[in-house]
Amino acid sequence: MSTAEQQRRPEGEDEAEAEGLSRRDEVEELAFPDEAEAEQDAPSPWQPPPLRRPTWQRLTLLPAFLVALLLATCLWFRQADLDTVSENALSGGQVSRALWQHVKLTVISTFFVLVIAVPLGILLTRRAFRKATRVAMTIAGMGQATPAIGLLALLVIWLGTGTKAALTGMVVYAVLPVLAHTIAGLKAGDPTLLQAARGIGMSPFGVLARVELPLAVPLILAGVRTALVLDVGTATLATFGGGGGLGVLITTGITHRRMPVLVLGAILTIALALLVDWLASLAEVVLRPRGLEAGR
Amino acid sequence: MSFWEYLAGRHQQLLTDAGQHAGVVFPCMVVATVIGVLIGIVTYRTEWAGHLATLTTSTILTIPSLAMIGLLIPIVGPGVAPTVIALTLYGLLPIVRNSVVGLRGVDPALVDAARGIGMSRLMRLLRVELPLAWPPILTGIRVATPMLMGIAAIAAYASGPGLGNEIFRGLASPGSKNALNQVLAGTLGIVVLALVFDAAYVLVGRLTMPRGIRG
Numbered sequence: 091m092s093t094a095e096q097q098r099r100p101e102g103e104d105e106a107e108a109e110g111l112s113r114r115d116e117v118e119e120l121a122f123p124d125e126a127e128a129e130q131d132a133p134s135p136w137q138p139p140p141l142r143r144p145t146w147q148r149l150t151l152l153p154a155f156l157v158a159l160l161l162a163t164c165l166w167f168r169q170a171d172l173d174t175v176s177e178n179a180l181s182g183g184q185v186s187r188a189l190w191q192h193v194k195l196t197v198i199s200t201f202f203v204l205v206i207a208v209p210l211g212i213l214l215t216r217r218a219f220r221k222a223t224r225v226a227m228t229i230a231g232m233g234q235a236t237p238a239i240g241l242l243a244l245l246v247i248w249l250g251t252g253t254k255a256a257l258t259g260m261v262v263y264a265v266l267p268v269l270a271h272t273i274a275g276l277k278a279g280d281p282t283l284l285q286a287a288r289g290i291g292m293s294p295f296g297v298l299a300r301v302e303l304p305l306a307v308p309l310i311l312a313g314v315r316t317a318l319v320l321d322v323g324t325a326t327l328a329t330f331g332g333g334g335g336l337g338v339l340i341t342t343g344i345t346h347r348r349m350p351v352l353v354l355g356a357i358l359t360i361a362l363a364l365l366v367d368w369l370a371s372l373a374e375v376v377l378r379p380r381g382l383e384a385g386r
Numbered sequence: 387m388s389f390w391e392y393l394a395g396r397h398q399q400l401l402t403d404a405g406q407h408a409g410v411v412f413p414c415m416v417v418a419t420v421i422g423v424l425i426g427i428v429t430y431r432t433e434w435a436g437h438l439a440t441l442t443t444s445t446i447l448t449i450p451s452l453a454m455i456g457l458l459i460p461i462v463g464p465g466v467a468p469t470v471i472a473l474t475l476y477g478l479l480p481i482v483r484n485s486v487v488g489l490r491g492v493d494p495a496l497v498d499a500a501r502g503i504g505m506s507r508l509m510r511l512l513r514v515e516l517p518l519a520w521p522p523i524l525t526g527i528r529v530a531t532p533m534l535m536g537i538a539a540i541a542a543y544a545s546g547p548g549l550g551n552e553i554f555r556g557l558a559s560p561g562s563k564n565a566l567n568q569v570l571a572g573t574l575g576i577v578v579l580a581l582v583f584d585a586a587y588v589l590v591g592r593l594t595m596p597r598g599i600r601g
Contacts, residue, residue, distance in 0.1 A: 232577070232581075234532050234533075235532040235535070235576070235577045235580035235581060235584075236536075236573065236576075236577055237535060237536035237539040237540075237550075237553075237573060237576045237577075238536055238540075239536070239539050239540050239550065239553055239554075240539060240553050240569060240572055240573025240576060241573070243553050243554075243556055243557045243560075243569040243572075243573070244566075244569055244570070244573060246557060246560050247556070247560045247565050247566050247569060250560070251560060319448055322450060323450035323451065323452075324450075325450075326450045326451075326452040326453060327452065327540065330543075330554075330557055336453075337452055340452055340453060340456040341452075341543070343456065344456065344459065344464070344543065344544055349459075349460045352456050352459060352460065353456070353457065353460060355453070355456060356452075356453040356454075356456035356457040357453075357457070359449075359450050359452070359453035359456075360449050360450070360453050360454075360457070363448050363449055363450055363453070364445065364448055364449075367448045
């Protein structure tokens, strides 16, 4: 766990944070001896992917890069000679339709992922469900080993080809990482703060709503970002389940060996993925609670 | 035909596919580890260089794998080549980040002590800093491997090797009676491979962790 904790810290603060961490562990041991023991004997099998901390440089750099990338593609595309197969694959607004489908798939699946994972994460960190947390983390670890394409293929066979199968696959695939993020975020809350909140007479709900959740906001936002980026990626696979999206252009390009179609699909997908990641990192900077800034 | 009958009948093909799958993921993981640690060593001393390395590799990870493979096909052609390049690139981020974090986390007093007993820069790196940074690097490898397994499955669409072919065969005709068996065999095969690799990494961790920092 200590490595995962370290990864979440911004560079340069590792040592100070590590000290804070050990102090925190001592407190926890005093407060809940049995739990601290249980947490130490087996390191959690699945460690949430380390957070990428957004910086202002990145926020300005990326749009410039994207504009350059799309302009270059535009220029290259103007001089590329398209044969009939490529024309058929790209004409009649098919590109914009694929793009729109892709965005729709990403947004819808992210919505469902958050609606499922965040409340579930809150529920699993309540005291009554402590045991279940371990089980959930183990399942999340197993889920991490499941390939997205295999999951999608199973759902296509089960539910039939179509948007429904593709969307279900995307949601299932992204729920576990976001759930793990939420649980990790809520658990990372400083127990002394929780005790202080309880000490001044806050109800369990008050502690959750006014202390735990605000403190966990950065991690939950990072979870949102993880979900979005994962979903943009798995949305390219939706084409294998008949769900459309930009993957259609890529697969058409691969099967018919038409490089312009393939490259256009790939570049649009990449641009969309980077743009989504950029927007999510913007949200992380803007929505982070003010109180957390002062300490850092 | 039940799943077990399918497994019994096709075990030869499945084992070959699984072998190919592991055979493409593992070398890529090794190459990614070597490159990633080298990048970590070069960049961990300066704030901006370490930042740039993590930024670049995390941008690579943001790119959907099918798009990455699609972009590589016009350059290197379909088959094993785009698979290997894509897998190595995707494997870099966890390694680079964890080696930078690990190397920066080494207690400066220890490095100073090593300098004090007359170790050269290279010796300090090889005998003190890298062994101490190894646990987080191994964690990075453990995070990256299942991810690469999944990406290798997708690469089968571009004529890549491995268990992904089994999945795509089932996906090509979802109505046929063997489709479910094929997809299940491919998917579970990858899960089992990932778990086997993870167990192996735990073992490697036990064997290679410096005695002084074993918990």
